[in-house]
Amino acid sequence: MSTSSWTGRVRAATLEKMKPEDLLPEEQPAYVASWIYIFGVLTLAALFMLIFSGLVLTVEGPAWWHTSTIGHYWNSVHLWSVELFFIFMVVHLWGKFWMAAWRGKRTATWITGVLAFGTSIITAFTGYVIQTNFDSQWISTQAKDGFNAMGIGAYFNALNTGQAILIHVALLPLVVGVIVLWHVLLVRRKGVVPPIDNDGTIARGAKK
Amino acid sequence: MHHAIINLNHPAHYIGLGPFSISLGNLLIILAMCIVFLAALFIPFPHSDKEGEDQK
Numbered sequence: 305m306s307t308s309s310w311t312g313r314v315r316a317a318t319l320e321k322m323k324p325e326d327l328l329p330e331e332q333p334a335y336v337a338s339w340i341y342i343f344g345v346l347t348l349a350a351l352f353m354l355i356f357s358g359l360v361l362t363v364e365g366p367a368w369w370h371t372s373t374i375g376h377y378w379n380s381v382h383l384w385s386v387e388l389f390f391i392f393m394v395v396h397l398w399g400k401f402w403m404a405a406w407r408g409k410r411t412a413t414w415i416t417g418v419l420a421f422g423t424s425i426i427t428a429f430t431g432y433v434i435q436t437n438f439d440s441q442w443i444s445t446q447a448k449d450g451f452n453a454m455g456i457g458a459y460f461n462a463l464n465t466g467q468a469i470l471i472h473v474a475l476l477p478l479v480v481g482v483i484v485l486w487h488v489l490l491v492r493r494k495g496v497v498p499p500i501d502n503d504g505t506i507a508r509g510a511k512k
Numbered sequence: 513m514h515h516a517i518i519n520l521n522h523p524a525h526y527i528g529l530g531p532f533s534i535s536l537g538n539l540l541i542i543l544a545m546c547i548v549f550l551a552a553l554f555i556p557f558p559h560s561d562k563e564g565e566d567q568k
Contacts, residue, residue, distance in 0.1 A: 337559065339552035391541070395549050 326492050335499050343396035344491070350389035351484065355477060357382040362473060367436045386428060393421060405497040413494060416487040423480050430472035433462055444468075 307313055360378045361368065368375030397417070406414035433444040447462040461467060525536040 337557045339555055339557055340549075343552070387541075391545055391548070394545055395552065398549050399552070 322489070322493060326495070327489075329492075332496060333498065336496050340399040341496065343392050343399060346392040347389060347396055348484070348488070350385050350392055351480075353385040354382065354389055355481075357385055358473070358477070366434045366469060370436065386431065389424070390428070393424065397421065400497075403497055404500060407497055407500075408494065410490070410494050410497060413487060413490040416483055416490060420480060420483045420487055423476060423483060427472060427476040427480055430468045430476060433468045434465055434472055436465075 307316060357378050361375075361382060364372070364375055369379035400414070400417070429443075429447070433440045433447065444462040444465075448457060451457045451460055451462055460471075526533055527536060527539060528534075
């Protein structure tokens with residue numbers, strides 16, 4: 305539908321291309337019945353736990369875990385959510401790489417996945433430097449040399465804990481969240497990529 | 513001070529092969545990911561009862 309207003313153009317480019325049955329499907333193609341297809345949603349589950357435990361940690365601050373068993377518990381939940389988030393995301397990446405999951409006009413899906421991976425690594429780095437321990441001291445002092453060598457030390461000072469906390473808590477989760485949401489919407493819109501040997505023969509939504 | 517189940521208060525163990533060097537912790541994580549990846553490929557995925565009835 306052609307429209308002259310920007311709201312109409314945004315609606316046509318987004319909402320009108322999204323069918324409710326694609327956004328929240330009840331069935332998947334037969335080839336999705338494999339454990340390799342669950343790592344995307346496992347990554348999302350780990351991201352949910354990451355954000356939830358991170359929100360809990362914001363209440364008392366980054367040094368809470370030094371003095372409180374409850375703080376130590378939530379700090380550990382945050383740490384292990386990160387570990388699982390990256391493990392699941394890397395296995396998801398391996399699976400999608402060997403499926404050549406960019407086939408069928410899924411280039412944007414692949415690229416948003418790459419962007420999500422990259423921004424997650426930067427987010428993890430800012431998390432490492434706000435641990436308030438000797439590990440974060442070592443990482444930040446080493447990293448500042450790297451940033452200065454790259455010529456970006458004037459914009460990001462790894463030794464500035466306050467800057468790292470704000471970037472880690474306020475800025476990067478928003479960036480990662482938007483990219484992940486975009487990635488998931490593209491997956492829902494395009495559907496799960498079929499296996500290479502069945503490309504084009506198994507119709508989307510077909511039952512076994 | 514809270515004590516970890518595994519004492520990490522020491523330098524990491526490193527494994528070297530020529531110019532390559534990797535900490536034992538990182539190596540074990542990478543091997544675990546490879547095992548999970550292969551397991552996901554080869555362990556059969558359970559099918560629902562409804563699907564089993566359809567096949568009869």
